Amino acid sequence: MRYESVNGSVVPYDLPFEKLKEMLYSPIMKSFCLACEALSENTSEEAYKALKPFIFDKDKYRRLYVLKVIFKNPFAQELINELEKALLSDDILFVEAGLFIVKGYNVRVKENILKESIIKNFDSLSYSLSSISVFEISRENFDFIVKLYDKSSDSVKFEIISETLYYFYGKLYSQEVFDLISNSKNDKARYYAAKLAVDCGFDVAQFKNDKNGHIRKLVK
Secondary structure (H helix, E strand, O other): OOOOEEOOEEOOOOOOHHHHHHHHOOOOHHHHHHHHHHHHOOOOHHHHHHHHHHHHOOOHHHHHHHHHHHOOOHHHHHHHHHHHHHHOOOOHHHHHHHHHHHHHOOOOOOHHHHHHHHHHHHHHOOHHHHHHHHOOOOHHHHHHHHHHHHOOOOHHHHHHHHHHHHHHHOOOOHHHHHHHHOOOOOHHHHHHHHHHHHHHOOOOHHHOOOOOHHHHHHOO
């Protein structure tokens, strides 16, 4: 995503490279962030090398900000180890940033590390849980996602997991997915169950009087 502003200031995409590079060393955090955003849209090796040192900066928030933008650059693939460290960090800010990078920029990390990160931080995760959609399609990963569904307790998690199950496993394990989510208290989960029932020709009778109008309309 390209941001047009940071905290009310316009991102200076048109500034010369050398000026943006100078801004990275400003003591003012806002100037640093504006430069990061501008340079993140430059996919050259030169721009990558300008940002890279701040992955190791002593300032936690500069490290975090650079982490969030640097993987837009293809040369950042050499920093996969640093991304995996972020995923295994005890700091939820770095964990969530790492999960969003994996999902948003389609950066491949080791699946066992991604799973470890999700399990360790599960209760604290929200929309960053959508990173589960990058797993390879397999029975093992299906079972892993089902376990996450079983331990979920908030609506965001139910919605993300049911959506992932529908789109990535609905055809492969249709009956199991349907049985899992069809009686959920969560409207979005039941919606995907109804959608799966329509797709697969399952009985939709239970949804005809559902309290959610979108679900009733879907099975009309």
